Amino acid sequence: MTALLDVNEIRCGYDGEAVVDRLSFALTEGDICCLLGPSGCGKTTVLRAIAGFLQPDGGDIHLDGQLLASGTRSLPPEKRRVGMVFQDYALFPHLNVRDNLTFGLKGHSAREKSRICDELLQLVKLEDLGHRFPHELSGGQQQRIALARALAPEPKLLLMDEPFSSLDVELRRALALEVRAILKERGITAIMVTHDQSEAFAMADKIGVLNAGELQQWDTPFNLYHEPATRFVANFIGQGVFLAGSLLNRNTVRTELGDIEGNRCYEWLENTPVDILLRPDDVIHDDSSDKKAEVIAKVFAGTATLYTLQLPTGSRIQSAFPSHHDYAIGEHVGIRLEADHLIVFRREEQAVGGSHYGLEATSVESQQ
Structure with a gap:
């Protein structure tokens, strides 16, 4: 099956110091994967390179056959058809839920924006909260609105950077399962970054375990647990x-x-x-x-x-x-x-x- 996302031997770093070295993986359409590892292992750096916030020093990244980035070229983030859910949700505090959801829908008519908004609010089961402002929502509700906003422009790929980290443990696990169901329902291809194994196991079809900028193993949750390829993964x-x-x-x-x-x-x-x-x-x-x-x-x-x-x-x-x-x-x-x-x-x-x-x-x- 042809890969939708192809990350090929990318090298990334800051101030001349390598953080990720020759990392490769691929996702087919509809896959949900997770980059898992301890703090400082390079997982967020990989996400930033795919999103367009960091240009790799080498290697290349393709999405649906289009070159997103290489050591010499980089497509601007707004042209990549990549959605992003940030760790702090990044909702606009002065806009209500409906206006937050439709903020990025440039060139759409008011009627089309309203239709998309209604559809997404129903998807995340918050149909009655469109008039509220972010500070009037719980953490879990804010997270679902951030997800809906990222899905509004119909991205080819969704990136999620520690999306549940500000929530309590039980809510994180429940919401991970809920978000997975939403993504699967719409056939969205997604990558999540986390250091939490329970989140990764709940969300992902495939998990890439990173350590010190190297991909130790790219596999299913079952195989990572029962057939770890390295001592680091086993530990x-x-x-x-x-x-x-x-x-x-x-x-x-x-x-x-x-x-x-x-x-x-x-x-x-x-x-x-x-x-x-x-x-x-x-x-x-x-x-x-x-x-x-x-x-x-x-x-x-x-x-x-x-x-x-x-x-x-x-x-x-x-x-x-x-x-x-x-x-x-x-x-x-x-x-x-x-x-x-x-x-x-x-x-x-x-x-x-x-x-x-x-x-x-x-x-x-x-x-x-």
Whole structure:
């Protein structure tokens, strides 16, 4: 399928210092993607380059076959057919909701503006608030009006820069799902920037994880969680702890909790020291198991309790038990592993920063 947006090996920076280096990705029409990463990783810089607020030092950006920017050329932002939802919403305080929505509709008749406004207010479920001013709206309502205003000119691409960051946690998650439904209903192609994993998982078809200006992995939320391509992605996405082990054969790792056979094959030599990532859902409570661990910390989270468990060797793992189990600190509980997705890295490849860590493995299924 032909890409609607093609970002090809762009390099961007400020004052001669590179922030993003040779970053590439593509979106097909109707895709919703997210650039996810810690503060300073370059995700907002990428968004600014696509929007036209920053010219790349190299590489190029195409939208629907049109060159938006390269190291030598840059189309003005107003000619890119790109909509933008800012972190602070950027609504005009002296204009009511209807006037905010229609502000950018130059060349439209009053009747056409009214039709578009009515349609968008209905889309974001705020039909009765057109006469109100921004300060009379809640944060969630302001966010939806900002989204509607960005959609009014019918952009080819919508960009959203931390659009939920000023809202409380529960509202952020609910609104992310609501905004995704609105975008899908209209077939809008969109890119959101965030550092919040729950927002990214709720919103995106594809997620690009950035670190130190490099794209570590571009994948579905499921694959980022279960098949992280680098140690950074494994650490950054979800929860989990690395447990020391050694390679027993091509797809089995020996650990103090027993031999773990997974869905990947490795080319390393037998007995290669490795670290295996165990997610809380990989560690199952089992009173009949001969494998015991001591509860050293716990966090109640409603439907489940997240336990930090210490093994006899001193190693620590985490597990999410159903909340009707209530174990005290210092108590010993039986556990077993159900790690269907084997996430393993060679131990000598530990590092910091943006270094990549090849899994050097292929899916078992792909070889059959």
